[in-house]
Amino acid sequence: MDSFLSSIYRNINLTVFVREQGGQFKPCSPLPDWLVFFLAKQSDLGRYNLVEAFPYLSCFIEDAEQHWQAKYSKPLSSGVWIEIDELEHELPLEACVMWVDGQEVLLLQQLGEKYTHDLSRLQQVRNSLLTQEMLESEVKRRTLEIRKREEEIAIKLVSLTSLRDEETGAHVRRIGLYAAVMAKALAWNAEDIDTIRVAAPMHDIGKIGIPDRILRKSGVLNDEEFNVMKKHTEIGAAMLRGTKIPILNMAADIALNHHERWDGTGYPRGLADEAIPMSARITTIVDIYDALVHERVYKKAIPEEEALNLMREMAGRHLDPHLLKLFLSLLPAMRRIRLEVQEVNEEAQEGEVLEEICV
């Protein structure tokens, strides 16, 4: 053999084999010392079963066969595998097959430094990916913590109004859960679903600024009183506005707009159609539903079917007809919330329902 070529093979740790009939491989270049260890168990006739010596090649040989049969001269790589030599060192190996001058050729290379270099580069990349993953998890964990605190504050705010008007704690919780079901059906992202769940219950928070003589009046409000009562939308919005907290921003929108009507006859600004924020349109629907089907000190509950008929009549006038249609399609979920979130043991019940919404 040409000593010049042999020298090159040795320097790049490459051995050239030609496959013979019967599937044995005959080396066409000198066997390097490291390779002798792996082939030592086989006959010394100068022909070797490489698949037996290197079990990894069992997954490659099928592709190699096809490559040779197609007589491709372009090399096909096996991918890298690791063997352990007689000194317990790891040897990174790679095989390539090709068709050369009518012969089925297999090149076996010990990758050495090239492998070490690639490994080191990949190690660095993966270490940074791990750090990045860890940081992202930490950010997520802290964001959840902040969100939980925001929720606690929001719930405290809502409880302030509950002390003054006749709405119950269960009612405001249900409003949030109904709204979250609607938001999920509308394919809102998880964060926004969570936001409306907490923001919707604050829709009447402005009632805190309405005098008791009006807020707690048992009879019908006169025009002057009603005009004062209407102010709760703007008071609520003013209370909630002006922060960078998404829950409070959405809550401000809802508080301001939940008495707007689809046909533009609502208050305080007479907005119509989609000019009314969707969060408010959703809250209006679920608030009306819950108020109708539950008893209050000033009114009796009405049967659900009757309530739904009333709401259907409101479609296109008071209520967004598309969202109402969606609400009606979600009635089984709404009923579950209505039945399960009652005054007793509210937190536990809400937890269970919430888990289902999240799933």
Add this chain to the structure above:
Amino acid sequence: MVLQKKICLLGAFSVGKTSLIQRYVNQLFSEKYLTTVGVKIDKKQVTVGNTALSLMVWDLAGEDDFTQIRSAHLRGLSGYIVVIDGTRQNSFTVALALHERVRTELGQVPAVFALNKSDLKDQWLISHEQIRTLAQLGYPVIETSAKLGLGVEEVFMGLARQLVPEKVN
């Protein structure tokens, strides 16, 4: 008679595939994370009932955007262990994708899910819901710690038992 079976460990990078094999085959563990490039094959003899098995344990490089498992590596596969790092959400997603890929390419093959790093359980981000999802796939789900050697034998033996036909045993 010794039955020779090829099994693979699959999973995202750095979930502990190599560590589990090292613990199982050589009773060793290293804290240092050394990424795997390429494939390393270890052998382990086990006995299931009256059947001797020679497990060819293929340690495949972890999956990420830079490294994809070759279909050829799955050829002749008798079973596989999908490894998830309980402290990393991403590893759960990768595990399910890999499991689905094997099912698509090979059909129903014996498998076990290893929830690794149980020694760091206070830092786990995998939820109970996700663990329930895994269990519903119908394969054993076993918590492991390559570091402490917990559950390691069970994972490999859990797979080995599935590899022995009942009539042989």
